[in-house]
Amino acid sequence: MDFNSDPIIKVKDAGIFQGLDAILHDVNFSIDKNEFVFLIGRTGSGKSSLLKTLYADLPLKMGEAEIVGFNLNKIKNKEVPFLRRKLGIVFQDFQLFPDRSVAENIFFVMKATGWKDKTKMKNRMAEVLMQVNLGDAATKMPHQLSGGEQQRVVIARALINEPAILLADEPTGNLDPDVADGVFKLFQDINQQGTAILMATHNHDLLRKYPYRVLKCEKGLLLDSKTADISINTSY
Numbered sequence: 001m002d003f004n005s006d007p008i009i010k011v012k013d014a015g016i017f018q019g020l021d022a023i024l025h026d027v028n029f030s031i032d033k034n035e036f037v038f039l040i041g042r043t044g045s046g047k048s049s050l051l052k053t054l055y056a057d058l059p060l061k062m063g064e065a066e067i068v069g070f071n072l073n074k075i076k077n078k079e080v081p082f083l084r085r086k087l088g089i090v091f092q093d094f095q096l097f098p099d100r101s102v103a104e105n106i107f108f109v110m111k112a113t114g115w116k117d118k119t120k121m122k123n124r125m126a127e128v129l130m131q132v133n134l135g136d137a138a139t140k141m142p143h144q145l146s147g148g149e150q151q152r153v154v155i156a157r158a159l160i161n162e163p164a165i166l167l168a169d170e171p172t173g174n175l176d177p178d179v180a181d182g183v184f185k186l187f188q189d190i191n192q193q194g195t196a197i198l199m200a201t202h203n204h205d206l207l208r209k210y211p212y213r214v215l216k217c218e219k220g221l222l223l224d225s226k227t228a229d230i231s232i233n234t235s236y
């Protein structure tokens, strides 16, 4: 039994900034282990800024936040790679090196995050590629894969270090609806295996189909479907 029931993310009275511009204020929420949470809001409402603050790409200038055991008020630059090792981050644009094979793309991240033993690296790579149903893709170049397959490689790469949470910024944004559905189901599988997910999305179909908790950026605030009525049907 897992006795550690501390939330994976805790944010208290936080302000989210881009430089001097306040994007969100009075941000309060927490995310528990195994939760699946959508992050929605109109374009420019602050979804990416919030995610960037959580992975320490933007500084936390106001309030308090803790993520996977790291205090974002106190985090030092040299600690940021250790934070990122405990997170999986997935973006809309696949961000694979186009001139390196799938295996090389994944090894790159493994080396950067401290893996050294070649056999263990190969085994872990095979494991994560199997997990995303791309067991036969290791030697392929990104351009030999479809958009959905490339996104699966990115997800495999994000899973390498068994993150407690995946932060995903519109991971299905560049994909056809059918392909997006498959990639989304993969996130659900990963969630069911115990990884929390915080996913920014504009995809109304997903929101309608899957009634997960929703955080919504609106007029400088972050609304939470746990405590507020959030309309997902109106334009946002």
Ligand SMILES: Nc1ncnc2c1ncn2[C@@H]1O[C@H](COP(=O)(O)OP(=O)(O)OP(=O)(O)O)[C@@H](O)[C@H]1O
Residues within 6 Å of the ligand: 018, 019, 023, 041, 042, 043, 044, 045, 046, 047, 048, 049, 050, 217
């Ligand atoms: N690098 C930056 N420098 C300054 N301002 C920025 C920067 N990136 C975003 N902003 C501003 O911050 C605000 C929030 O942008 P953000 O990208 O977080 O929104 P978003 O909800 O993720 O939008 P989208 O749905 O289009 O991705 C916008 O007003 C945007 O112009």
